[in-house]
Amino acid sequence: MSISNSLGLCIHAHFYQPTREDPLTGKIPQEPGAAPYHDWNEKIYDRCYRPNAELGVFERVSFNIGPTLFDWMAENHPDTSQQIIAQAHANLEHFGVTNALAQPYHHTILPLGGFEDKVTQVRWGIADFEQRFGFKPQGMWLPEAAVDLETLAVLADCGIQFTILAPWQAGVPNVDVTRPYRVELPNGKEITVIFYQAELSSNVSFNPQATVNADDFAQSLLGREYFPRKGQSSLLTIASDGELYGHHQPFRDRFLARLTDGALSGTPLRTTFPALWLQENPATQTIAIHDRTSWSCHHGVARWSTGCDCTPRSAWKQPFFAAMQWLGQEIDRIYLQVTSTLVRDPWELRHQYIRVRLGQTRVDDLLREHVLPPLDEEQARSLDLILRAQFERQRMFTSCGWFFEDFDRIEPRNNVAYAAQAAWWTLLASGEDLTEGMLDRLHAVTSCRSGLCADIIFVRQFRKTSQFYKDWALPRRTLPQWSSEAYAD
Structure with missing residues (x-):
């Protein structure tokens, strides 16, 4: 034609x-x-x-x-x-x-x-x-x-x-x-x-x-x-x-x-x-x-970061985005610590991790393509876990979490669940607990409609994850213990 x-x-x-x-x-x-x-x-x-x-x-x-x-x-x-x-x-x-x-x-x-x-x-x-x-x-x-x-x-x-x-x-x-x-x-x-x-x-x-x-x-x-x-x-x-x-x-x-x-x-x-x-x-x-x-958004990209007039009462968006940014940066820092002496190019490993998610290869085979020395069992496990954390760390920035007017919707709640999952995998991979820092930041994220706080969703999901994967916890890892009555079971 x-x-x-x-x-x-x-x-x-x-x-x-x-x-x-x-x-x-x-x-x-x-x-x-x-x-x-x-x-x-x-x-x-x-x-x-x-x-x-x-x-x-x-x-x-x-x-x-x-x-x-x-x-x-x-x-x-x-x-x-x-x-x-x-x-x-x-x-x-x-x-x-x-x-x-x-x-x-x-x-x-x-x-x-x-x-x-x-x-x-x-x-x-x-x-x-x-x-x-x-x-x-x-x-x-x-x-x-x-x-x-x-x-x-x-x-x-x-x-x-x-x-x-x-x-x-x-x-x-x-x-x-x-x-x-x-x-x-x-x-x-x-x-x-x-x-x-x-x-x-x-x-x-x-x-x-x-x-x-x-x-x-x-x-x-x-x-x-x-x-x-x-x-x-x-x-x-x-x-x-x-x-x-x-x-x-x-x-x-x-x-x-x-x-x-x-x-x-x-x-x-x-x-x-x-x-x-x-x-x-x-x-x-x-x-x-x-x-x-x-x-x-006629305010650039403010709808998904600071909030803007595209959605009324969007003051919750800035602390929500800041909390996710903090967690993402911390996971990246830990990712580089875990991979730096084991992997030739940590970012290339993450870019290619999609092959595992798509079922094109197994994680063990992917690691063999990218690691420097032969891995012992715990090193291989840590790399597997931190890559799982990276997948959830990407998913927690799904744009719909910020698109609408209120936090108490399924889309922002799902993003918090993915963030909790990312923090869980990071804890297992490195022993470093990011939950307290995340909860401090998420406490400022509140629904104008229902009063629901994002930190409550995070704790619920983290505990749910801990129970679901109770046999995965490595012996030297300890789960976080939150003292606040707000997080009581």
Whole structure:
């Protein structure tokens, strides 16, 4: 399909749910708010993922699916996950490029993390994508489209060629969103950025009346000045949460199916996706970006760190983020202590630990590839445990823990549970107890709605973990004893 001198319509759908699994069992507990379904993943699957796959939508839109969500789907609904993969493969076979994008593994806000955290999340996301689809991704959707130059440089270093951003993330006002741009990076490389059309994307996402009829919607695209460069190839990109199509708005799966298969006939518009469009329309202009910006917070990335007016009464977010940062830094310090004399490159070991999580290798085999001297049994065990801590340390920064207005929601509580799990593995690996320092910091994190304190959740999870793994405690390790009556059993 030649797309020179044409008008392209790209619908990007970002399919994602936060990791919901109990860190002890690996299973999602029953979530009452999702009734009559067992949990929210099942509810959204039935309303959105399954019907869109059955309608063939994943062959005609640009999309990404969060790795942790895709992992759940592959285990619980393998037929649907295989349908989605097959639809992405159809484009690869026909055009030589695909419409599927990768995503950093745990949906963390990358500009808020350090360099090695960015690398870990991007490499883990790419590794998951490659195992699932069987080929390397060309594009990557950034969590909340949160970006800075270092993040883009990491993407380019990892072989990612393009990403999608909001127009206000461009370094110039009134950017022409119908053309792709090159961003020159500090590492001497470059990456292509496609900016979505903000008005249309907002309309699709938040105005139910706009998506009642796909044929009317298609005609509306022609009656507005969406294509300022007359007679030139122009790409109109609409970006939205994938769960919009059937879950947030009922029957919009059918709207999307019709829009991408039938509604554009008789118009000069043709559906496309970034990798295909860029084959014949590469970026010819350079542009700067605004560092530490996102698509869902007009205060940069404050929504996931200090709190901002995007969510009222968000004073709990700053101490929550500070507590997690402290714990992450302490775990990293201990990780380097444990690994420094045993491992050639501790960070490379962490980057490759995803191979163990994906079942590609055993931890013993991974360690043999990276250690300096032969390990004794206790050294091997300590490395295994501290790598488990690192996995939970990554997971505890899942962005949804800060997205909403109140602490007493399942997403922040889950992040605290992952933090407690990380502290537990760290204690077993090193004998160093981080719980007191964490509790001091979490005590300032309180729900305005219920009064629930984050330290209570942490203690409950830590005790639950201690009981679950009671046979794992090494003889020389002692479990923390909290004196406060607030933590009494």
